[in-house]
Amino acid sequence: MTEKSSVRRHGRRRVKRSPVGASPGTLIADPSAIPSTLSATVMSPQGYKVYPSVNLEDIRRLKAEWPAIWVDCVGLGDVSLIADLGKIFDLHALALEDTVNTGQRPKSDFYDEHAFVVLYAIDDDQTHRYEQIGVFFGEGFVITFGERPGDPFDPVRKRIEANGGNRLRARKADYLAYALIDAVVDSYFPHVEATGAAIDQIEDDMVACWERGQLADLHRIRHNLIAFKRWLWPLRDAISGLLRSDAPFLTAETKIYLRDTLDHVASAIEIVETYRETVTGLIEMHMSMAQAKTNEVINLLTIVSAIFIPLTFLAGVWGMNFDPQVSPWNMPELQWYYGYPAALTSMAVIGVLLFLYFRWRRWL
Structure with missing residues (x-):
């Protein structure tokens, strides 16, 4: 049976799905996925270590030696490696299937020993290409899965490496998961602000001198705003799900910080909605000016x-x-x-x- 997938058209994201009739939890690699590589960061209140390249045996050893471990998997092409990694941390097969099958809706799922969060980050400033990021966390571990190299987690890495009182190293793994999710949310704001600046510039240009090419720019910005909305709206529901959870590995103190992240998502959504209405008005204004010129x-x-x-x-x-x-x-x-x-x-x-x-x- 052949694999079902949608075609990328007009910049829309290609969605990979499992074959029709496949057993739940079946992991099938996307032919276009890059090979999987693993890195690990281990930490405790006393210190930390970063391992740029590790294998499964290294992860088993580090998991036993350190109170908290963050494993970062880049590339989803090696499903056997991903499956073995899931066995080490007892990750649910359905969550791993959603990790490999990109194009999932942002969400948060809870299982017996861990939680699974799907969210999206922009990994290309020019084309606004999105990357699905899967975050697993439980007692003493966080695992992130990314489609390609490059992620918005550098601020978190710098905080782990900072000297002095280090909140990330002192607290449990759920706080690290919060920090990673918050970093993804914060990474939207520079793109949203740049979009707002572009809208203001086009509006000024239209008032000063109407041009036909401005309409294409407005439609491109509108497409980007729709993409923002597509990933931010369900992300708000996903974080709300984390706040409502009574899982023992998600502490009440971490939920306080997650509530702040939820406020950031709501703020980004409001800004995007305002910009989208502004762009719609500018498109109508451009068409009216074109009619007036005619x-x-x-x-x-x-x-x-x-x-x-x-x-x-x-x-x-x-x-x-x-x-x-x-x-x-x-x-x-x-x-x-x-x-x-x-x-x-x-x-x-x-x-x-x-x-x-x-x-x-x-x-x-």
């Missing part, structure tokens, strides 16, 4: 045509083939010595009078 052109062409209609009429009359020698009624003006200058002068006078009349009526 109307100006039509009005100008109509006025020019109206001025030349009587002139064309006169030229047509004087251009008819009449012979004044046959009858005095056959265009005697054709024999005038100043007939040609008189005709041009009369046409110019009529044109000027019509122009002044249109200006007086404010049609020009």
Whole structure:
């Protein structure tokens, strides 16, 4: 049976799914997924160590020697490695399946010995490409899964390495999980603020000088705002689920900090909604200005045509083939010595009078 997957179109995220009829918890690697690599950070109130590259045996040893361990798995191409890692920490098979099958909706699930959180981070500033991040945490461990190298966790790593009173090393693993989730949420704000600055710039440019290319920029920004909303709205529900949980490995003190993260998500959603309404209004304004420009052109062409209609009429009359020698009624003006200058002068006078009349009526 072939694997089902959706096609990436118009910048939309490609979603990988398990084959139809597969057993729950079946892990099938995406052919485009990069190989999996593991790193580990272990910590205690007395100190910490960072291991840039580890294997499963190293993780078993470190897990037994240190009170808290953070394992970071980059790349989802090696499902056997991911499955073995899940066995070490007794991770639920359904949660591992959601980890490998990218494109999941942001959520939080609770199992007997651990919690599983799905969220998204922007890993490409230019294209606003999103990366699914899975966070497992339980008593004494945190495991993160990312699709590609590069994540928003550097501030957390620096806090772990900081000297002096270190809250991350002194507290339990659930606080580290909170810090990682909060880092992902905070990583949205620079992109949201940059989007707001771009909206303001386009608005100023539209007022100063309307251009056709501005509409494409507005649609691109609108697409980015829809993506923000798509991942932030369910993330709010996911964090709310963490706050409602009574799992023993999630302490009440950590929930206080998670409540602050929830406020950040709500603030980001409100900003995104405001920007989205602003962009919608700018798109309507751009279309109205385009219609106004078209109307100006039509009005100008109509006025020019109206001025030349009587002139064309006169030229047509004087251009008819009449012979004044046959009858005095056959265009005697054709024999005038100043007939040609008189005709041009009369046409110019009529044109000027019509122009002044249109200006007086404010049609020009």
